[in-house]
Amino acid sequence: MIRALTQxxxxxxxxxxxxxxxxxxxxxxxxxxxxxxxxxxxxxxVNAKKNIxxxxxxxxxxxxxxxxxxxxxxxxKKTICVVENYTDLQVIEKTGKYKGLYHVLLGxxxxxxxxxxxxxxxxxxxxxxxxVKEVLIATNPTVEGDATAMYISDVLKKYDITxxxxxxxxxxxxxxxxxxxxxxxxxxxxRKKI
Amino acid sequence: MIRALTQxxxxxxxxxxxxxxxxxxxxxxxxxxxxxxxxxxxxxxVNAKKNIxxxxxxxxxxxxxxxxxxxxxxxxKKTICVVENYTDLQVIEKTGKYKGLYHVLLGxxxxxxxxxxxxxxxxxxxxxxxxVKEVLIATNPTVEGDATAMYISDVLKKYDITxxxxxxxxxxxxxxxxxxxxxxxxxxxxRKKI
Numbered sequence: 001m002i003r004a005l006t007q008x009x010x011x012x013x014x015x016x017x018x019x020x021x022x023x024x025x026x027x028x029x030x031x032x033x034x035x036x037x038x039x040x041x042x043x044x045x046v047n048a049k050k051n052i053x054x055x056x057x058x059x060x061x062x063x064x065x066x067x068x069x070x071x072x073x074x075x076x077k078k079t080i081c082v083v084e085n086y087t088d089l090q091v092i093e094k095t096g097k098y099k100g101l102y103h104v105l106l107g108x109x110x111x112x113x114x115x116x117x118x119x120x121x122x123x124x125x126x127x128x129x130x131x132v133k134e135v136l137i138a139t140n141p142t143v144e145g146d147a148t149a150m151y152i153s154d155v156l157k158k159y160d161i162t163x164x165x166x167x168x169x170x171x172x173x174x175x176x177x178x179x180x181x182x183x184x185x186x187x188x189x190x191r192k193k194i
Numbered sequence: 195m196i197r198a199l200t201q202x203x204x205x206x207x208x209x210x211x212x213x214x215x216x217x218x219x220x221x222x223x224x225x226x227x228x229x230x231x232x233x234x235x236x237x238x239x240v241n242a243k244k245n246i247x248x249x250x251x252x253x254x255x256x257x258x259x260x261x262x263x264x265x266x267x268x269x270x271k272k273t274i275c276v277v278e279n280y281t282d283l284q285v286i287e288k289t290g291k292y293k294g295l296y297h298v299l300l301g302x303x304x305x306x307x308x309x310x311x312x313x314x315x316x317x318x319x320x321x322x323x324x325x326v327k328e329v330l331i332a333t334n335p336t337v338e339g340d341a342t343a344m345y346i347s348d349v350l351k352k353y354d355i356t357x358x359x360x361x362x363x364x365x366x367x368x369x370x371x372x373x374x375x376x377x378x379x380x381x382x383x384x385r386k387k388i
Binding site: 003004008016017024025026030037041042046050051052062 | 196197198199201202204205208209210211218219220221222223224225227229231232233234235236237238239240241242243244245246255256257279280281
């Protein structure tokens with residue numbers, strides 16, 4: 001095998017859930033591409049790493065610290081939505097429904113993966129609770145997400161803050177027939193008057 | 195969305211079969227990584243593009259032209275194995291069973307994708323037939339691979355060369371119960387005395 005090619009395949013294999021075959025396909029694609037577009041690809045990688053910082057307030061990603069949302073005067077500063085990562089923040093932001101601030105945990109409590117409460121940005125969340133009325137915990141409805149939500153709501157008990165969680169239930173467009181038991185129980189528990 | 199991040203996501207989306215979600219995961223992985231390892235990643239991409247050439251004889255990839263296999267005096271120069279791409283060449287080479295030369299077609303005939311016989315390296319194959327006794331066509335057993343094999347064997351008819359094709363049949367470890375009809379017909383047609 002050619003050395004430069006092996007090195008490139010090894011580099012691609014470091015990406016999440018990319019195996020040997022997938023890395024080979026990426027590498028051969030890179031080699032087939034024009035030199036210009038490859039230079040662009042490489043510089044996009046280096047630029048992203050150089051220019052993207054972590055917001056010192058909400059731990060989200062930003063080009064200018066603090067991030068756009070934290071420095072936006074129009075946002076509702078009484079509500080903080082706690083999310084696992086930047087991608088989840090983006091998805092909630094896209095709905096246009098939420099006007100408050102965010103706090104990115106940078107993960108969830110998962111002892112099996114060696115992630116404990118101190119590895120998350122919970123301490124910096126506690127530092128910004130002045131004037132906050134509601135903390136909406138938007139972790140994923142997984143075992144780890146649930147545990148993290150429980151932990152945070154426990155920690156917040158001593159503050160005079162309403163702690164809420166995203167509703168669990170049957171997704172829009174989903175079918176009751178194929179819903180799993182836990183989802184159905186959640187949907188029954190969370191039933192609403194219409 | 196942050197501009198440098200969007201650019202990186204767009205760059206990753208150009209890789210084969212990478213969509214928005216996958217590109218976002220790759221991009222966030224890159225940002226989380228240390229600056230050093232990211233520089234290495236970027237330089238691996240640029241280096242691969244710079245250092246890897248196409249062999250002027252067999253159209254395979256190489257660092258030195260002609261490639262290792264074409265310039266290896268020990269290889270059997272009477273046999274040429276025709277493969278679709280460099281990856282297939284690697285897989286056959288790994289078996290250690292084949293000692294002849296290769297010829298990389300750089301694709302298969304596929305009019306629906308705009309690939310015709312002239313887009314493949316068939317002309318350069320015809321130029322290197324001096325002293326060749328056997329051409330082993332190792333295209334994939336797909337419609338396009340079969341059509342390409344037929345076309346090449348047609349072209350080679352006027353030469354005094356044995357044209358062979360990789361055997362089709364039930365894969366090792368496979369089960370007859372789950373084999374599709376075409377595979378079974380091929381296995382019956384190709385049955386061998388034991």
